[in-house]
Amino acid sequence: MARNRDQKNLTDPAVSIVVPTYREAENIPELLERIRGALASFESGFEIVVVDDYSGDGTDGAVGGMQEKEFPVRLITRRDGRDLSSAVLRGFYESSGDILVCMDADLSHPPETDARFQCNAGELVMQS
Numbered sequence: 001m002a003r004n005r006d007q008k009n010l011t012d013p014a015v016s017i018v019v020p021t022y023r024e025a026e027n028i029p030e031l032l033e034r035i036r037g038a039l040a041s042f043e044s045g046f047e048i049v050v051v052d053d054y055s056g057d058g059t060d061g062a063v064g065g066m067q068e069k070e071f072p073v074r075l076i077t078r079r080d081g082r083d084l085s086s087a088v089l090r091g092f093y094e095s096s097g098d099i100l101v102c103m104d105a106d107l108s109h110p111p112e113t114d115a116r117f118q119c120n121a122g123e124l125v126m127q128s
Helices: 025-038 059-068 084-093
Strands: 015-021 046-052 073-077 099-102
Touching: 015 025, 015 084, 025 046, 025 059, 046 059, 046 084, 059 073, 084 099
Parallel strands: 015 046, 015 099, 046 073
Antiparallel strands: none
């Protein structure tokens, strides 16, 4: 269960990027590298929350490999249901950041040009 957002810790990231996945293992390393590059100068910190619908394709291993490289990424594996919208909501619910971003794992939203990284808490920015 996620913590109460009123109980913010000093180490909590400002931005949480939720990445819903199903059979996207091969895209995980490049996506995470590009997100980190896009946010390299972002001083308030960020986390990446991968919500996988039990792909069975090695997504867990891909995320684990990036954790070993000290990426700020964690994995939520859902064993029941394969539904994009509920995966996104689960990721948002378990995120720590004040700014919540959803990003496709297939790189259809290039992190380098994503305007959502420029928003403030409470703003809604959509990119399609």
